[in-house]
Amino acid sequence: MEEYYSQLTGAALRVKSTATMGKGLFAERDFDAEEVILIEEPLFAAQHSHNKNDAVVCGFCFRYVGSIQLQIQRKLEAPETQSCCYHEEEDEEEDHHRHGVSSEEALALLKGDGFSLPHGDKFLLPEVVKCSGGCSEIYCSKSCAQRAWHDHHSLLCDGVSQHRDELVLFKEFADETNDIFHLASKVAFACFFVLRLCFTFSVQLIAKVMLRTKKLSESSGVTDRNALLEAWKPFAMGEKRLWWEAVALPDDVDPLEEASFRSQIKELAEASLSQLKAALGEPEFAPLFSLEIYGSIIGMFELNNLDVVVASPVENYFLYIQDLEPALKEQTEQITRPLFEALGEKYASFCQGSGFFALHSCINHSCEPNAKAFKRDEDINGNAVIIATRKIMKGEQIFTSYIEEEDLSYTERQAMLSDYGFACECTKCFREKNQS
Numbered sequence: 155m156e157e158y159y160s161q162l163t164g165a166a167l168r169v170k171s172t173a174t175m176g177k178g179l180f181a182e183r184d185f186d187a188e189e190v191i192l193i194e195e196p197l198f199a200a201q202h203s204h205n206k207n208d209a210v211v212c213g214f215c216f217r218y219v220g221s222i223q224l225q226i227q228r229k230l231e232a233p234e235t236q237s238c239c240y241h242e243e244e245d246e247e248e249d250h251h252r253h254g255v256s257s258e259e260a261l262a263l264l265k266g267d268g269f270s271l272p273h274g275d276k277f278l279l280p281e282v283v284k285c286s287g288g289c290s291e292i293y294c295s296k297s298c299a300q301r302a303w304h305d306h307h308s309l310l311c312d313g314v315s316q317h318r319d320e321l322v323l324f325k326e327f328a329d330e331t332n333d334i335f336h337l338a339s340k341v342a343f344a345c346f347f348v349l350r351l352c353f354t355f356s357v358q359l360i361a362k363v364m365l366r367t368k369k370l371s372e373s374s375g376v377t378d379r380n381a382l383l384e385a386w387k388p389f390a391m392g393e394k395r396l397w398w399e400a401v402a403l404p405d406d407v408d409p410l411e412e413a414s415f416r417s418q419i420k421e422l423a424e425a426s427l428s429q430l431k432a433a434l435g436e437p438e439f440a441p442l443f444s445l446e447i448y449g450s451i452i453g454m455f456e457l458n459n460l461d462v463v464v465a466s467p468v469e470n471y472f473l474y475i476q477d478l479e480p481a482l483k484e485q486t487e488q489i490t491r492p493l494f495e496a497l498g499e500k501y502a503s504f505c506q507g508s509g510f511f512a513l514h515s516c517i518n519h520s521c522e523p524n525a526k527a528f529k530r531d532e533d534i535n536g537n538a539v540i541i542a543t544r545k546i547m548k549g550e551q552i553f554t555s556y557i558e559e560e561d562l563s564y565t566e567r568q569a570m571l572s573d574y575g576f577a578c579e580c581t582k583c584f585r586e587k588n589q590s
């Protein structure tokens with residue numbers, strides 16, 4: 155384990171076992187407060203499907219692409235209720251920000267002959283590079299397109315896949331799972347959302363392992379079995395539990411119904427696995443398609459998934475306009491105001507996804523953390539960035555907080571963390587537990 159992680163950490167960090175929390179990430183040198191501890195690319199990641207109109211980004215590194223004009227156009231074209239997190243109150247609030255300019259009117263302006271967004275040249279974005287296989291995936295550069303292709307996309311691209319129909323069926327199955335649940339709607343929603351995410355992730359992970367296995371057995375001549383074990387290594391390291399055992403029991407499920415809830419989830423995984431087998435299963439990869447492995451892949455996401463967030467250049471653009479000197483601002487807003495008004499709250503919506511990060515997922519929780527995930531202005535892609543929140547000395551373990559409410563009481567914090575499936579063993583909890 156330490157050897158595998160040492161290839162990823164470099165000299166400043168180390169992954170090693172802890173007494174009570176499994177493995178953890180440790181500082182191998184001092185870090186100053188506010189210093190960047192880690193910048194890490196995801197092993198795999200995906201933009202949430204409901205976010206695709208809010209942010210047009212590279213399918214590999216999540217950088218915004220095209221132009222500010224294209225980004226605004228996509229936001230305006232998005233159907234009103236496309237978000238999975240649709241809240242009526244938010245929509246009402248959004249309406250207050252609109253002053254009678256409809257999306258259609260704003261789009262007509264944007265697409266009008268000779269329209270050019272004032273000061274758009276101060277916010278240049280990389281040109282859109284289309285997938286060479288002919289599907290709808292887009293990238294910010296040829297290099298990202300090639301990396302995605304070799305990493306997983308050559309097995310999944312609609313334009314070239316021999317199993318296109320099966321992949322579509324698998325995806326549709328995930329999309330329709332909310333009908334399968336007979337329990338309360340909140341439960342259905344939570345599991346539905348996880349399963350959709352897991353569709354994207356499991357196919358990406360499995361395609362990635364298959365392609366890497368093929369490459370390893372071609373280049374080094376090792377047996378398929380050994381190559382498969384080597385390709386699986388990054389995921390073998392991730393903390394895993396079977397999904398149907400790891401998932402927290404939702405509040406609205408009667409504890410007496412727990413066994414039935416877990417067995418429904420297991421059946422769901424089983425059914426989705428048979429779709430996945432039809433789409434990607436090749437005999438030499440049979441071990442990847444067992445229910446135990448599939449359940450633990452989904453369980454690993456459940457335990458280790460991290461948000462992928464990229465700030466919006468559209469928000470920065472409108473902030474820039476707002477800060478122009480008064481005469482220029484007035485002149486510019488003659489053109490941009492209708493767009494701003496039609497966008498409403500959407501002007502600030504940003505890129506959202508989830509990802510699996512080899513090192514970030516080794517960071518344990520503390521209710522008095524010494525680090526946090528933080529994006530600086532220059533962090534314009536989906537990489538995770540961890541910074542120190544105080545001076546950290548060589549040898550200390552790096553901790554972030556998994557919850558936002560670190561000031562709550564011991565009992566309240568433990569209750570929140572039980573949703574993550576563990577009892578917190580951090581120094582603050584240890585102190586407070588012994589005081590009470």
Ligand SMILES: C[S@@+](CC[C@H](N)C(=O)[O-])C[C@H]1O[C@@H](n2cnc3c(N)ncnc32)[C@H](O)[C@@H]1O
Nearest residue numbers: 175176177393515516517518519576578579580
């Ligand atoms: C994202 S993983 C962190 C890495 C993990 N320790 C490992 O071995 O892979 C989260 C898991 O680490 C353990 N963990 C993290 N913080 C903890 C804490 N404060 N107290 C006890 N266990 C903790 C729990 O098992 C939790 O489910």
